[in-house]
Amino acid sequence: MKKEKDPEKESRLLKSGFNLFLKKGVQETSIQEIVDDAKVAKGTFYTYFKDKYELRNLLIAKKSNKLFNDAYKKLQKTDIKKLDEEVIFIVDYIIDELNRNRLLLQFITKNLSLGIYSKAINEIYQKNDASDNSVYKLFLKGIQEQNIDIKNPEVTLYMIIELVSSTCFNSILYKEPLPINEFKPYLYDEIRKLINA
Amino acid sequence: MKKEKDPEKESRLLKSGFNLFLKKGVQETSIQEIVDDAKVAKGTFYTYFKDKYELRNLLIAKKSNKLFNDAYKKLQKTDIKKLDEEVIFIVDYIIDELNRNRLLLQFITKNLSLGIYSKAINEIYQKNDASDNSVYKLFLKGIQEQNIDIKNPEVTLYMIIELVSSTCFNSILYKEPLPINEFKPYLYDEIRKLINA
DNA sequence: ACATAAAACTGACCGTTAGTCAATATTTTT
DNA sequence: AAAAATATTGACTAACGGTCAGTTTTATGT
Numbered sequence: 001m002k003k004e005k006d007p008e009k010e011s012r013l014l015k016s017g018f019n020l021f022l023k024k025g026v027q028e029t030s031i032q033e034i035v036d037d038a039k040v041a042k043g044t045f046y047t048y049f050k051d052k053y054e055l056r057n058l059l060i061a062k063k064s065n066k067l068f069n070d071a072y073k074k075l076q077k078t079d080i081k082k083l084d085e086e087v088i089f090i091v092d093y094i095i096d097e098l099n100r101n102r103l104l105l106q107f108i109t110k111n112l113s114l115g116i117y118s119k120a121i122n123e124i125y126q127k128n129d130a131s132d133n134s135v136y137k138l139f140l141k142g143i144q145e146q147n148i149d150i151k152n153p154e155v156t157l158y159m160i161i162e163l164v165s166s167t168c169f170n171s172i173l174y175k176e177p178l179p180i181n182e183f184k185p186y187l188y189d190e191i192r193k194l195i196n197a
Numbered sequence: 198m199k200k201e202k203d204p205e206k207e208s209r210l211l212k213s214g215f216n217l218f219l220k221k222g223v224q225e226t227s228i229q230e231i232v233d234d235a236k237v238a239k240g241t242f243y244t245y246f247k248d249k250y251e252l253r254n255l256l257i258a259k260k261s262n263k264l265f266n267d268a269y270k271k272l273q274k275t276d277i278k279k280l281d282e283e284v285i286f287i288v289d290y291i292i293d294e295l296n297r298n299r300l301l302l303q304f305i306t307k308n309l310s311l312g313i314y315s316k317a318i319n320e321i322y323q324k325n326d327a328s329d330n331s332v333y334k335l336f337l338k339g340i341q342e343q344n345i346d347i348k349n350p351e352v353t354l355y356m357i358i359e360l361v362s363s364t365c366f367n368s369i370l371y372k373e374p375l376p377i378n379e380f381k382p383y384l385y386d387e388i389r390k391l392i393n394a
Numbered sequence: 395a396c397a398t399a400a401a402a403c404t405g406a407c408c409g410t411t412a413g414t415c416a417a418t419a420t421t422t423t424t
Numbered sequence: 425a426a427a428a429a430t431a432t433t434g435a436c437t438a439a440c441g442g443t444c445a446g447t448t449t450t451a452t453g454t
Contacts, residue, residue, distance in 0.1 A: 003421045003430045027250075030411060041433040046413070053224070151383065155363050162359040166352050186348070199400045200450045206403090227440065238404040243442070396454090403448070411440070419432070424425105 010048050012038040014062070017055045022107050026056050056111055063104060067094055068135055083142040084195040088188045091164055099172050099180060109169060148195065156194055163190055207245050209235040211259070214252045219304050223253050253308055260301055264291055265332055280339040281392040285385045288361055296369050296377060306366060345392065353391055360387055 016037035020029040031052055035042050049055045071093040080086050098105040139157050143150055150156050167183045213234035217226040228249055232239050246252045268290040277283050295302040336354050340347055347353050364380045 002423085002428080003419090003432090005431065009432090031413085032411075042412090043414080043434070044432055047431065051412080152364070155360070158363040159356065159360060162363075163352075163356060166355040166359075167349070198398075198450085198452050200402045200448085202402065228442085229440075239441090240405070240443080241403055244402065248441080398451105398453085400451085401449090404444105404446085406444100406446105408443080409441095411438105413438095414436080415433105416435100417433085419430105421428105421430085423428080 005047065009038070009040050009044060013040065013045065013048055013055070014059060017052070018059055018063075018107065021056060021059070021111070022103055026052060026111060060108065060112060064108065067097060067104075070097070072138065083146050083148055084192045086142060087139070087160065087195065088191055091160070091187070091191065092184070095164065095168050095172075095180065095184075098169070099178070102172060105169060105172055109165075109173065150195070159194060160191055163187065163194075202244065206235070206237050206241060210237065210242065210245055210252070211256060214249070215256055215304065218253060218256070218308065219300055223249060223308060257305065257309060261305065264294060264301075267294070269335065280343050280345055281389045283339060284336070284357065284392065285388055288357070288384075288388065289381070292361065292365050292369075292377065292381075295366070296375070299369060302366060302369055306362075306370065347392070356391060357388055360384065360391075 013034065016034050017029075020033055020037060029052065031045055032042060034052070034055075035045050049058070068090070071090045074093060075086060075089050078089065080089055136154060136157055140153055142148075143153055164187065167187050168180060171179055171183065210231065213231050214226075217230055217234065226249065228242055229239060231249070231252075232242050246255070265287070268287045271290060272283060272286050275286065277286055333351065333354055337350055339345075340350055361384065364384050365377060368376055368380065
């Protein structure tokens, strides 16, 4: 009795959106350009997304989720057990991946607003029900399992994320040659301090 | 031989922009609405600002500059000498002020993007010439005068800023009753640790 | 005091855009 | 094979951002 949405159309729209947002910025990209590139009609866009800002948010969510899940899968193949070293492994993977894929880093830093970010953190903080594999939940699980006494886990996690972005992401984006390997020991030392306070 | 720009028109535009951006968001506010509210013609808008995003950036810069300058003036009336206590005084002032003026905090968190933020930090980091009284410069000056050994001042400052926003600003915006006073001792302890590492 | 020039100011105007919707195509169910 | 339900289309409209020729204002020279 029905016709179902074409997943290929959606993925073409996501891909076209990502490329165009990167090249020209969200504000400067028209929906007409996106649908032309994705080879669908304009009206179709609106059956998948409310507007181009919803497309942008979905892209950020999808991309960063994939990034973290890949890191976590790789971690599970190792025999790392201590929380601080687990976190460092994941951070290391993400830094290297974003260094390899600077377009993705560019996209995230260009489009992620403090408002969206803190809202997301706040949402994560409040709902303990969902079965998703968010960074925060895995962090909490690690703390519990290893009996580590951290008073404000969400603050500690937030600080780690900000520490990583402040030390590394500007370097990756703007500086040549990359001082990442100089930063890493300093960074990982700080993470150990934050977790084992 | 000339006519000068009317400062009252500019301040009306700034005020109207602030109110409308807050109420409806930048994207959803049209320039027509701003100029109608400010009672100037549309063309006039463009003699003061390139577009509404320049107006938004200017608002962020002005508001946060005032906030910091007020804090700094008040600090100078005290006899606080140690850098960590100076920083804590300023942070304390800013937290209380944003708690009193939540609209301002809402505006900042809604509109400040990670991209703008890291760009600004990066600019501050690179230019040592200007005679402005930026947070970073005062921080550097404090470090030099008091012979404190901080390897990466801009990272430390960035961390302090993020620490403050992560612990307090979500609470101020979303939680009732406010747990600010619970947070403060923890927060100020962390700041002391960061500075006197 | 007056003329003049330089810049601020105005709002009608234009090309472009976001978002809508009636018509059509496609797929699934009966 | 007909019907029903939903996806898809693209022409259309209202609204938007930005421009600019004409007008007003005001600082300055004489």
